[in-house]
Amino acid sequence: MQNSSTDPVALTADLVRCPSVTPAEGGALMLLDNLLSQAGFSCTRVDRGGVANLYARWGEKGHPRSFGFNGHTDVVPVGDTAAWTSEPFGAEIRDGMLWGRGSTDMKSGVAAFAAAAVDFVRETPPDGAVILAITGDEEGDATDGTVALLDWMTANGEAMTDCLVGEPTSPEVLGEAIKIGRRGSMTGYFTARGVQGHTAYPHRARNPVSAIAMLIDRLASRTLDEGTAHFDPSTLAATTIDTGNPANNVIPAECRATVNIRFNDSHTSDSLTGWMNEVTDQVAAETGVGIEMRAQVSGESFLTPPGALSKLVSRSVQAETGILPDLSTSGGTSDARFVKDHCPVVEFGLVGKTMHQVDERVSVEQIHQLKAIYSRILRDYFA
Numbered sequence: 001m002q003n004s005s006t007d008p009v010a011l012t013a014d015l016v017r018c019p020s021v022t023p024a025e026g027g028a029l030m031l032l033d034n035l036l037s038q039a040g041f042s043c044t045r046v047d048r049g050g051v052a053n054l055y056a057r058w059g060e061k062g063h064p065r066s067f068g069f070n071g072h073t074d075v076v077p078v079g080d081t082a083a084w085t086s087e088p089f090g091a092e093i094r095d096g097m098l099w100g101r102g103s104t105d106m107k108s109g110v111a112a113f114a115a116a117a118v119d120f121v122r123e124t125p126p127d128g129a130v131i132l133a134i135t136g137d138e139e140g141d142a143t144d145g146t147v148a149l150l151d152w153m154t155a156n157g158e159a160m161t162d163c164l165v166g167e168p169t170s171p172e173v174l175g176e177a178i179k180i181g182r183r184g185s186m187t188g189y190f191t192a193r194g195v196q197g198h199t200a201y202p203h204r205a206r207n208p209v210s211a212i213a214m215l216i217d218r219l220a221s222r223t224l225d226e227g228t229a230h231f232d233p234s235t236l237a238a239t240t241i242d243t244g245n246p247a248n249n250v251i252p253a254e255c256r257a258t259v260n261i262r263f264n265d266s267h268t269s270d271s272l273t274g275w276m277n278e279v280t281d282q283v284a285a286e287t288g289v290g291i292e293m294r295a296q297v298s299g300e301s302f303l304t305p306p307g308a309l310s311k312l313v314s315r316s317v318q319a320e321t322g323i324l325p326d327l328s329t330s331g332g333t334s335d336a337r338f339v340k341d342h343c344p345v346v347e348f349g350l351v352g353k354t355m356h357q358v359d360e361r362v363s364v365e366q367i368h369q370l371k372a373i374y375s376r377i378l379r380d381y382f383a
Contacts, residue, residue: 007115012362133160190258224261
């Protein structure tokens with residue numbers, strides 16, 4: 001069922017026209033603040049660290065049934081504007097698609113849940129609260145976005161009992177997948193320092209390149225696990241080895257390397273950091289090359305076990321699309337990694353094939369479908 005009272009396509013277009021390249025607000029949150037305030041939402045700007053965020057609640061503060069939506073209005077840079085066939089912030093509609101940066105990731109999702117929420121509280125005021133937590137820092141460092149909103153909520157007695165993140169989740173067809181968790185993500189940075197020397201006299205040098213090559217081989221050759229009940233096997237990928245050495249007859253003094261790990265719920269970032277440090281120390285001892293390792297963690301693995309929330313979303317998706325979605329944990333990180341510490345959270349949104357690409361675009365029909373799904377979720381949650 002499509003409710004046309006608040007047009008999610010027009011709202012998506014208005015948001016796309018806001019040049020909100022992270023961390024710029026670009027007018028997007030002001031636009032949403034105005035829309036939601038007129039519908040009776042209590043709106044609060046929760047800005048921190050130069051990042052703009054918006055918290056909007058309709059209904060009683062702290063109500064035991066408080067359904068939340070989370071999303072972001074910041075977008076990645078447009079890249080080469082000459083490569084676009086439409087103006088990146090023009091929101092042109094042609095060939096059944098709305099074109100522009102952020103149209104897929106994820107201004108259409110924000111527009112769909114904002115439109116659904118506005119119409120729902122106007123037409124069927126629920127016994128409970130509807131909450132929208134919208135950030136401008138998902139595509140950036142993500143330290144002052146959803147994290148800032150959750151910190152502010154805790155400090156002010158605000159809470160969601162369940163949350164849906166509107167990120168794109170469908171690989172090819174709307175309705176294919178709901179995210180009930182995400183793999184963890186972390187990066188290991190290695191710096192090997194040896195002794196520079198002539199390649200004709202390698203015994204007088206201590207080669208950091210050989211040491212780094214040995215280290216990366218040992219890390220990348222290990223099978224981390226075979227997967228778990230809801231997750232694919234963890235992976236480690238070497239992403240770069242750098243020396244900056246222009247000479248072919250000089251053993252350099254220093255070499256650097258980076259690996260990225262996507263890990264399931266059989267690991268933690270601490271356990272993987274400990275393993276990488278252990279292997280690093282072994283290689284350093286064997287080669288006589290000093291090696292330092294630094295770990296940067298983007299997020300831990302998490303899972304919202306299949307239950308009432310995922311069943312609610314699955315039923316709504318199937319009712320509106322005819323597709324029973326898979327419960328997936330694939331893909332990269334999202335702000336659900338922060339929300340999961342606050343309340344049960346799942347993710348559902350549009351097809352994400354063109355996100356971050358030149359000529360990013362979204363199906364107009366699917367925006368209407370997504371609003372219908374979100375509207376049904378709200379109706380059934382508060383029924």
